[in-house]
Amino acid sequence: MTEGILIGLTTALSFQNIFMVMIGCFFGTIIGMLPGLGPMTAIALMIPITYGFDPATGLILMAGVYYGAVFGGSTSSILLNAPGVPGTVATSFDGYPMAQQGKAGKALAIAAWSSFAGGTLSAIYLLFMAPSLSKVSLSFRSPDYFALMILGLTAIAAFSSKGQFLKAMMMVVLGLMLASVGQDSLSDITRFTFDNMNLTDGISFVLVVMSTFAMSEALTIILKRNDPTAAAKQVSLTELGSIRINKEERGKMYRTIPRSSVIGFLIGVLPGAGATIASFLAYGMERNLVKDEEKEKFGKGSVNGLSAPETANNAACSGSFVPMLTLGIPGSGTTAVMLGALLGFGIQPGPRLYMTNPEIFWSVIMSMYIGMVILLILNLPLIPYIARILAVPKNYLIPLILFFSITGIYVMSFNNFDIYLMIGIAVVATFLRLYDFPMPPLILAFVLGGLMEENLRRSLLLSNGSWEFLWDRTLTICILVTTILIVLWHIYKTLTKK
Amino acid sequence: MNINTTKIISLLFFIFSAFYLYTAYQIQVFAFDENAPFNARTFPIYLGYAGLFFSGLKLILPDPDTIKVEHRTLEYKKTALLIIIAIIYGATILKVGYFLTTSLFLFASYYFLGERRWVLMFLLSFPFVAGFMYLLHGVLEIYLRDPFLKSIGVMG
Numbered sequence: 001m002t003e004g005i006l007i008g009l010t011t012a013l014s015f016q017n018i019f020m021v022m023i024g025c026f027f028g029t030i031i032g033m034l035p036g037l038g039p040m041t042a043i044a045l046m047i048p049i050t051y052g053f054d055p056a057t058g059l060i061l062m063a064g065v066y067y068g069a070v071f072g073g074s075t076s077s078i079l080l081n082a083p084g085v086p087g088t089v090a091t092s093f094d095g096y097p098m099a100q101q102g103k104a105g106k107a108l109a110i111a112a113w114s115s116f117a118g119g120t121l122s123a124i125y126l127l128f129m130a131p132s133l134s135k136v137s138l139s140f141r142s143p144d145y146f147a148l149m150i151l152g153l154t155a156i157a158a159f160s161s162k163g164q165f166l167k168a169m170m171m172v173v174l175g176l177m178l179a180s181v182g183q184d185s186l187s188d189i190t191r192f193t194f195d196n197m198n199l200t201d202g203i204s205f206v207l208v209v210m211s212t213f214a215m216s217e218a219l220t221i222i223l224k225r226n227d228p229t230a231a232a233k234q235v236s237l238t239e240l241g242s243i244r245i246n247k248e249e250r251g252k253m254y255r256t257i258p259r260s261s262v263i264g265f266l267i268g269v270l271p272g273a274g275a276t277i278a279s280f281l282a283y284g285m286e287r288n289l290v291k292d293e294e295k296e297k298f299g300k301g302s303v304n305g306l307s308a309p310e311t312a313n314n315a316a317c318s319g320s321f322v323p324m325l326t327l328g329i330p331g332s333g334t335t336a337v338m339l340g341a342l343l344g345f346g347i348q349p350g351p352r353l354y355m356t357n358p359e360i361f362w363s364v365i366m367s368m369y370i371g372m373v374i375l376l377i378l379n380l381p382l383i384p385y386i387a388r389i390l391a392v393p394k395n396y397l398i399p400l401i402l403f404f405s406i407t408g409i410y411v412m413s414f415n416n417f418d419i420y421l422m423i424g425i426a427v428v429a430t431f432l433r434l435y436d437f438p439m440p441p442l443i444l445a446f447v448l449g450g451l452m453e454e455n456l457r458r459s460l461l462l463s464n465g466s467w468e469f470l471w472d473r474t475l476t477i478c479i480l481v482t483t484i485l486i487v488l489w490h491i492y493k494t495l496t497k498k
Numbered sequence: 499m500n501i502n503t504t505k506i507i508s509l510l511f512f513i514f515s516a517f518y519l520y521t522a523y524q525i526q527v528f529a530f531d532e533n534a535p536f537n538a539r540t541f542p543i544y545l546g547y548a549g550l551f552f553s554g555l556k557l558i559l560p561d562p563d564t565i566k567v568e569h570r571t572l573e574y575k576k577t578a579l580l581i582i583i584a585i586i587y588g589a590t591i592l593k594v595g596y597f598l599t600t601s602l603f604l605f606a607s608y609y610f611l612g613e614r615r616w617v618l619m620f621l622l623s624f625p626f627v628a629g630f631m632y633l634l635h636g637v638l639e640i641y642l643r644d645p646f647l648k649s650i651g652v653m654g
Contacts, residue, residue, distance in 0.1 A: 052638025166556040167504070170511055173549045177518055180545060184538040191525050191538060192518075222611070223577045396622055399607030402584060403600060410591060411634065414643050419588030423581060430577075435504050435565045453541040465535030495559070 004354060005127070008362020012370060017060050017363065020053070021371045024064020025071070025378055032072025034397075038085045039069035040440065041217050043337045044209045045401065047344075048408040055345040056360045060367040062338050067119060067317045067368070070275055071375045074111045074310055079104055087275025087313040090283040094298065094305035101301055102241050109243040110303060111310045112379040114257060116372050118311030121261040122268070122318035123368040129269075130354070130365065133326040137351040140327070142458035143469040147479040149452045152329055154483045155270070157441045158490055159277060165490035168441045171432075175442035178203055179449025186457065198417040205340035206412055208446050210405040211422040212439045213337075216429035218401040221394060223430060243380060249303045252294075256286055256307045264312030268319020275313040275320075282312030318368060324349055325361060329448065333440025336447045343447075502564050508556040515553060519546025579610045595646035601627045 011017060024046070031042035042065045050058030073085035078095035091111060098107040140148070157168035181192045182202025193199040220226075245253070260282040267278035286308035287298050298305045320332045328350030330336040342349055347357060354361035405426075409418050429439060463469040471477050522542035531537040587603040604623040613619055634640040 048634070048640075049638070052634070052640050166552055166559070169552045170508070170549070170556065173515070173545060173552055174511075176545050177542075177549065180542050187528065187531065187538050189525065189527060189538040191542060192521060219577055219580065222580060223572050223574070225571065225573050393613070395608055395611040395613040396618075398580070398611060399604050400622075402580065402607065403604055406584065406587060406591075406603075407596075407600070407630075407634075410596065411640055411642065414592065416588055416592055419591070420585065423584050423588065427581060432507070434567050435507060437507070456541060457536045460536040460540070461534075463535075 004131075004358045004362045005366070007358050008364075008366040011056055011359045011363035012060065012366035016053075017057055017367060018370060020057055020061040021064040021367050022374050024061045024066075025068035025371055025374045028065035028068020028070075029072035029075075029375070029378060031065070032069030032085055033076045037217055037401075038073075039066050039334050040209070040337055040443070041213045041401075042066075042069045043334060043341075044206075044214045045404045045408075047206050047209070047337075047341055048404070048411055050341060051411065055342060055347050055357070056363045058345065059338060059342060059360060059364050062341060063321075063364055063367060064371050064374075066334055066338075067314060067371055068375060070313050070317050071112075071115050071379060074115065074313075075108065075379070078107045078111060078306075085275070087279055087316070088309070089276065090279040090309035091306065091313075093283065093309075094300070094302045097299065098301035098306065103301070105241040105243040106245065106249075107301075107306060109245055109380060110249070110253065110306050112376055113245065114253060114260075114307040114310035115314040115379075116376040117253075117257045118261045118264055118314040119318060119372040119375070120369060121258065121311075122265040122315035123365060123372070125262075125265045125315075126318050126321060126365055126368070130322055130326050130361070133322060134351045134354050137327050140351070140475075141473070142455040142462070143473060143476045144479065145327075145329075146452060146455040146459055147470070147476045147483070148327065148329055149448050149455070151479050151483045151486075152323075153441065153445055153448065154486050156333065156444050157438075158486050164436055164438065165493075167435075167437045171437055171439065171442040172445040175208075175445025176449045176452070178208060178442075179446045180453070185450060185454065196417075198415060198421075203421065204409070204412060204418065205344060205447065207409055207418055207422050208425065209337050209340065209443060210408050211425035212429040212442060214401055214405040215422065215426035216433060216439070218398045218405075219426060219430040220433050222398055223434070226394075252303045253307045256304045257311045259289070260286065260308040260311035261315040264315030265319040267312070268316030269322045275316040278312040278316035278319075279309035282308040314372075321364065325353060325364070326351060328353070328451070330444060333443050336440070336444040340443075340447045502561065503567070504561055504565060505557060508553045512550060512553040512557060515546055515549025518549060519543065522546050576611060580607060583607055583610065592643065593645065595644035595648075596642050597627055597631060597644055598646050 012021075027046065028039065028042050031037050031045075032039065043062050046062060046065050050061055053061070070085060070087050073083055073088035074091045074095070077083040077088040077092035078099050081092050081096040083089045083092055095107045095111060098104070098110075153172045154169075157172055158165055177192075179202070181199055183190050183200060190200055263282050263285060264275075264278040267281060268275070283305060286304050287295055290298075290302075290304050294302060294304060320330075320335050324330045324335040324339055328339070328348060330339045339349055342360075347353070347360060405422070406419060409422050412418070433439065459469040460467075463472075469476070470480060519542075522539050522545070525539040525542065527537045527539055583603060583606050587599055591599045601624045604627065605619055608619045608622070631642060631644075635642045
């Protein structure tokens with residue numbers, strides 16, 4: 001492990017990679033602050049740029065964008081009560097009241113230090129947990145992987161959209177259907193191409209991400225007449241107040257941060273959960289754990305109430321890398337985008353990644369520490385100025401998002417058909433978004449489609465066509481029982497809802 | 499049963515899944531693979547049934563969280579214009595080249611979205627695209643096909 005850490009550290013500390021972390025954090029912070037444009041869009045827009053780098057640098061850049069976006073989302077939550085990303089909704093519960101009391105600078109500082117501590121602690125957990133889990137996951141067999149993918153898809157459907165489980169499951173199936181277009185990986189038989197040569201190689205992952213996220217989010221903003229930059233124009237540079245945190249406040253943070261980082265990390269590891277659930281759980285747990293006098297301050301500008309969700313959402317970001325790096329199965333839509341990009345580089349994440357590509361595995365983990373320091377430097381003194389940069393009118397923002405999306409596809413294929421297909425999928429996705437059909441399950445399913453078919457194929461061939469492989473091993477049964485419980489719970493909730 | 503747009507989308511998805519399933523059954527597999535435990539059509543067939551199952555459930559089960567969209571408040575005109583511009587952009591990018599089409603696409607998009615600051619519109623289209631092209635093509639060495647710039651001798 002020491003050798004791996006040194007390899008990772010050397011890679012992460014190269015000038016190019018430090019620069020990439022800085023670019024990623026900066027870009028992610030800006031996108032994260034814009035309500036409606038989340039980390040998935042930010043990462044999708046970065047994919048064309050990563051083509052020019054080696055896989056480790058590309059992944060470091062995307063990871064920087066990811067935690068930068070979560071970090072940036074907290075700023076708009078505190079200053080404007082307009083969370084940039086869902087993971088920072090809980091931050092606004094106490095961050096915004098604090099800002100209204102003239103302590104916006106202090107709230108930003110608490111958020112920045114909590115995020116830094118949460119991110120750093122969880123990167124340490126990741127450092128120790130990922131290799132151990134990789135070793136454990138080497139014992140996983142095809143039926144376990146197949147069951148794990150079913151669990152991941154069900155969980156993301158269950159958690160991605162409140163009360164919309166069936167809609168999310170329909171999106172999962174649609175994602176798998178899109179992934180099935182093109183040549184069958186084993187027999188080379190073409191499927192669902194309708195004799196169109198452009199579809200022989202299947203639909204590109206970048207195309208699906210760009211169309212369902214970047215492009216459809218841009219179209220949705222225009223369609224709904226939203227202005228994600230309007231809120232940024234309200235930020236006053238002169239009314240932020242001091243960013244100093246006093247001894248009493250630091251004492252409260254020292255108690256909150258360790259426990260919130262643990263809960264955030266563990267929730268992040270679970271497939272389908274993530275920063276949003278982690279931040280709400282940490283907030284709820286903190287409210288139950290503090291003394292009664294502090295409990296009354298919750299919702300009115302509590303230091304613990306602000307520190308807990310901020311620590312947890314950043315810890316969850318690092319946690320979500322665990323299933324991706326160790327099992328090759330992303331636990332969230334955002335890590336699914338990263339997995340897809342890695343597959344595009346010809347790298348297969350999974351239990352053997354840290355042996356076959358130690359520089360990628362370890363450099364991503366090491367770059368997280370660097371990223372946290374950069375985010376702290378970026379957030380504390382520069383946030384008000386970054387917020388002003390966001391006052392770019394949407395008349396410029398939207399065409400630029402469309403431009404980056406189309407460029408991403410153009411440099412990949414030099415094919416008109418792909419651009420038409422992207423526009424077509426984006427129009428359908430925009431319409432589906434209007435009616436609350438969630439897109440992250442579609443992306444996760446699209447990324448996992450090929451792997452899922454492969455593992456089902458192996459399992460069925462090994463068991464001579466029998467479905468007994470589902471209950472042959474205790475591990476498979478445990479995973480499937482968890483999946484069934486999630487499905488039953490959501491069906492029960494739908495039926496009993498008034 | 500209350501008919502709303504979500505139910506109509508579910509019905510469309512049901513029909514789509516039925517079509518997908520029909521097409522899955524039509525996939526030609528090798529003769530020796532026909533009775534194999536798993537062949538090229540196995541997984542798509544399961545997916546077709548899964549699509550029918552979930553969309554069918556959505557159609558049948560009550561929908562307590564009906565999403566109501568105020569169509570009168572939606573900006574259809576500008577959205578449609580942007581889509582049309584994007585299609586024209588896609589149709590011309592290979593023949594005309596990246597620089598000119600992208601710059602014109604950006605300029606036209608700013609205009610149709612209501613921007614009228616001509617200098618800023620120009621700066622954020624032609625010079626911006628030139629800078630971005632330099633970053634991709636010159637610095638990151640990502641190939642960009644551009645017959646127009648090639649014809650005037652700017653790009654190799």
